Amino acid sequence: MGARQRYLSRRNDGRSVWLNGQVVHDLIGHPAFAGTIDTIGKLLDLQDDPHVGPSLTFRSPDTGQPVNLAYLVPRSREELLQKQTAYDIWSERTFGMMSRLSDYSRSLLTGWYASRHVLGGGDGQFAEKIERYYRESRDQEWFSTTALHDPQVDRSKRSSQFDDPYTHLRIVRETEDGIVVRGAKMIATGAPYVDELLVYPYHRRPQSEERYATMFAIPAATPGVHIVCRESFASAEREDHPLSSRFDEMDAVVVFDDALIPWERVFIKDDPDAIWAVRQDPVAVALSQQPTVVRLLHKLEFVAAIGHEMAATIGAQHYLHVQEKLGELIVQVETVRALLLAAHEQAKPNPSGVWLPAVEPLTTARNLGSRFYPRAIEILQQIGAGGFMQVPSSLAERNGPLGPFLEKYYRGAEADADTRVKLFKLAWDLIGSPLASRHELYERFYSGDPVRTYASQYLGYEKQALTDAVWALAKANGRGEGSV
Numbered sequence: 360m361g362a363r364q365r366y367l368s369r370r371n372d373g374r375s376v377w378l379n380g381q382v383v384h385d386l387i388g389h390p391a392f393a394g395t396i397d398t399i400g401k402l403l404d405l406q407d408d409p410h411v412g413p414s415l416t417f418r419s420p421d422t423g424q425p426v427n428l429a430y431l432v433p434r435s436r437e438e439l440l441q442k443q444t445a446y447d448i449w450s451e452r453t454f455g456m457m458s459r460l461s462d463y464s465r466s467l468l469t470g471w472y473a474s475r476h477v478l479g480g481g482d483g484q485f486a487e488k489i490e491r492y493y494r495e496s497r498d499q500e501w502f503s504t505t506a507l508h509d510p511q512v513d514r515s516k517r518s519s520q521f522d523d524p525y526t527h528l529r530i531v532r533e534t535e536d537g538i539v540v541r542g543a544k545m546i547a548t549g550a551p552y553v554d555e556l557l558v559y560p561y562h563r564r565p566q567s568e569e570r571y572a573t574m575f576a577i578p579a580a581t582p583g584v585h586i587v588c589r590e591s592f593a594s595a596e597r598e599d600h601p602l603s604s605r606f607d608e609m610d611a612v613v614v615f616d617d618a619l620i621p622w623e624r625v626f627i628k629d630d631p632d633a634i635w636a637v638r639q640d641p642v643a644v645a646l647s648q649q650p651t652v653v654r655l656l657h658k659l660e661f662v663a664a665i666g667h668e669m670a671a672t673i674g675a676q677h678y679l680h681v682q683e684k685l686g687e688l689i690v691q692v693e694t695v696r697a698l699l700l701a702a703h704e705q706a707k708p709n710p711s712g713v714w715l716p717a718v719e720p721l722t723t724a725r726n727l728g729s730r731f732y733p734r735a736i737e738i739l740q741q742i743g744a745g746g747f748m749q750v751p752s753s754l755a756e757r758n759g760p761l762g763p764f765l766e767k768y769y770r771g772a773e774a775d776a777d778t779r780v781k782l783f784k785l786a787w788d789l790i791g792s793p794l795a796s797r798h799e800l801y802e803r804f805y806s807g808d809p810v811r812t813y814a815s816q817y818l819g820y821e822k823q824a825l826t827d828a829v830w831a832l833a834k835a836n837g838r839g840e841g842s843v
């Protein structure tokens with residue numbers, strides 16, 4: 360069985376996925392999921408392709424079978440680059456539009472596995488449990504996603520301050536078999552069609568809230584776990600909506616209705632400090648940021664390419680301000696490319712010999728991404744202007760009675776109507792469709808509230824390297840010491 364078939368065979372496993380008030384029994388055949396699952400299937404086919412597969416996989420030391428490179432613990436600069444190339448291939452094929460191909464969560468898991476002997480709570484079982492889970496996940500090639508945030512009920516309250524103590528996810532009781540949990544987590548992108556959910560709190564908990572500080576992983580089909588989807592933005596019209604028909608990853612809230620989490624899947628229990636150490640683990644942080652920045656780069660390249668083609672199609676590329684805006688898109692692309700390069704150039708092994716990309720350039724790229732992307736979408740709007748509305752409701756209309764009018768009035772400077780309309784429909788799917796709005800929101804928030812991620816970069820930055828020179832100048836004694 361190939362990688363696609365193995366993945367598909369696990370999809371209709373009785374999980375409780377809710378859409379429009381109903382449980383979706385056949386995910387693969389459902390219009391909200393079929394296009395995205397087909398896209399994932401095509402990416403998995405590449406793993407079995409004799410030419411591309413070796414760039415996406417490495418041999419599992421346990422089974423000898425090829426498994427996804429996101430699971431590789433890199434022991435050299437070359438292996439780090441190998442991983443980056445694998446992320447490149449999937450991101451390029453999906454134009455950076457798919458963020459939950461599991462590269463991110465697989466990299467987190469790989470990082471925790473690499474750091475397993477220095478992480479974990481007082482029970483001392485983290486290393487053993489995470490090792491077993493990592494090996495199983497790697498060899499079964501599980502897809503996974505994270506569900507880390509508390510539901511946005513009242514952000515002024517701590518978890519323990521709600522009248523209902525199970526508003527945020529909390530342990531209800533402990534049994535011989537495991538812990539029983541109740542509450543909800545948001546937002547789990549891709550939850551309907553992944554194998555596994557990784558669950559733990561994103562923000563640091565005080566010691567007084569230890570009952571809310573537990574880390575576990577469970578199959579998406581666990582009894583008592585409900586995956587509650589937002590409205591679907593998927594389309595069945597591939598020509599009219601080339602992105603929405605292929606790349607709606609779906610976002611969901613996960614409701615835990617007294618779900619039993621077996622002990623072997625409870626990695627940390629009631630331990631805010633141990634969870635915070637996991638959140639900050641340098642290996643997991645560095646390895647997981649690599650795929651997200653690779654994906655961002657491909658997405659910005661895609662936006663820049665569409666901007667350039669739109670301007671050329673309507674003959675607007677000659678105007679200085681349009682050139683300036685297109686230049687801004689190129690600056691975005693080249694900035695992120697340079698940061699990725701810098702992260703790789705400055706890569707180093709940690710004391711255990713695990714090679715890590717430099718985190719500062721990756722964090723900078725991720726922070727910039729939350730501002731670059733909304734600006735890039737704004738630029739496309741400014742270039743395309745009313746042209747986004749100068750499209751027929753359906754491409755099929757070119758064959759109808761108004762076909763000759765469309766041919767005449769919907770054409771471009773050097774493009775026939777078919778070409779111009781297809782390009783503008785693609786661009787609209789990127790900037791104006793429901794999926795497009797979701798993507799803008801995603802880029803602003805996916806890696807955390809940008810207000811706090813920028814502040815956190817500032818707080819964690821090694822500032823003395825900057826300030827020493829300032830004080831040397833300010834305190835110079837007039838004889839030229841500390842200055843030129």
Ligand SMILES: Cc1cc2nc3c(=O)[nH]c(=O)nc-3n(C[C@H](O)[C@H](O)[C@H](O)COP(=O)(O)OP(=O)(O)OC[C@H]3O[C@@H](n4cnc5c(N)ncnc54)[C@H](O)[C@@H]3O)c2cc1C
Pocket residue numbers: 504505506507508511514545546547548549610797800801804805806807808810811
């Ligand atoms: C499309 C999309 C996909 C996502 N996918 C995932 C996923 O797969 N897995 C996952 O775990 N998460 C995911 N997220 C969640 C994402 O990480 C959060 O949205 C992000 O961290 C911001 O948190 P929040 O949405 O709870 O915003 P809130 O924290 O509720 O913030 C709302 C507003 O209040 C302000 N605010 C609230 N609290 C504070 C505070 N303490 N200090 C300062 N300002 C504050 C914020 O600045 C903001 O303006 C996704 C989000 C989006 C939009």
